[in-house]
Amino acid sequence: MVKSIAFDTGPIISLATNNLLWILEPLRKDFEGDFLMPDSVRKELIDNPMKGKRFKFEAMQVLSFVNRGILKTVEMPQVKSEAAKLLETANNVFSAKGKWIQLVHPAEIEAVALALFMKSSAFVVDERTTRMLIEYPEKLKEIMEHRLHTKISVDRHNLDEFRKRTSSIRMIRSTELVTIAFEKGLLDQYLPNIPEPKRELMDSLLWGLKLNGCSISEKEINKIVKIETKNK
């Protein structure tokens, strides 16, 4: 099986809205494998916005990466079948007021299922809920209880089942992709002629991604900037 990284919708949106989609090409070359997304993600990224005016041009830019094979769309019945099982489990983990809370969307879960089926080296996801459901569901429950002012019940059996199924997934965000591109010098063309140019550039890149939807805290941004500018 060819080495791969699976993508959710969010990271592609974050990169496109920051004019950074182009970093995928050199990163894919260094990775020496495929960048994949399920058909449902393609629909949200390309097909739907192409029908309207807003984000049509961004969708066309993403399409050009698909046409050039930098991003590959996968439509496999096995992925859909695994996604259906995962979706059923994920949306039956938390309940409130006697109702299961439908947390996630089929497209997000198809991306997770794709990563599992293809044994992808990583899953790139920018939005908080899917990532937390896999990495830290207890924290997600805490957030929901705090926001909804309601007691949230957890179905331990379904949570354990979801965890078991997704335990092999390793996740990164668009912020990690961009940081690696920064480390590789791919973004040196943007270094400004001001004091501490590397710090300023790294900070601006990470904030740009955060402000376009990547779930990263200010503390994490500061830590990455510190790591990337230490002794440089």
Place this chain on the structure above:
Amino acid sequence: MEDVVKKDILTVLREVVILLEDEEYSEIKELSNHTIHNASIFQDKDSVAAAVIIYSISKIMERSTEKREKIGESIVKVLKDAITLLEKDSVEEYRDSTKSVLKIISETDERLQMFIEEVIRQAEIKKGSKLYEHGISAAHAAEILGVSQWEIMNYIGKTTLTEEAAVDVGKRLDFARKLFGS
């Protein structure tokens, strides 16, 4: 419609009527978030529609300074009818009635027509972002509100606080380095 949803919508609509009658327009916006808790749990179209309509009313009242009183009166009349219909469990008629609120506003002031369309779109994005804040995923929140994930992502980044991550950022970065041979 679930009883708890109906009860909460009625409470909120009654409060909107009082605020409109008292000309306390600035407080209406806050009320638009009250049905979002139910919208997050039940994901029903009525809680979502109530949030969008109330938010839109608040923005329109903020904007329409000239005919504000007249517009306010029209909205109050429609909302009172809607409340009566919902109290009687005439759910379909209630839904038709609330849908007509914004149409009535546009008839009151033609110049508001385009503004209203934009306000509704903004309201849908804002309420989608609220669902995300409450723990619903970005794609699912976008679907519930009928907006694109491009729009939701663009908005949540500017408004939603991000909590501490489960995985240390340094470790995540080390993993990414290994992926790309850094």
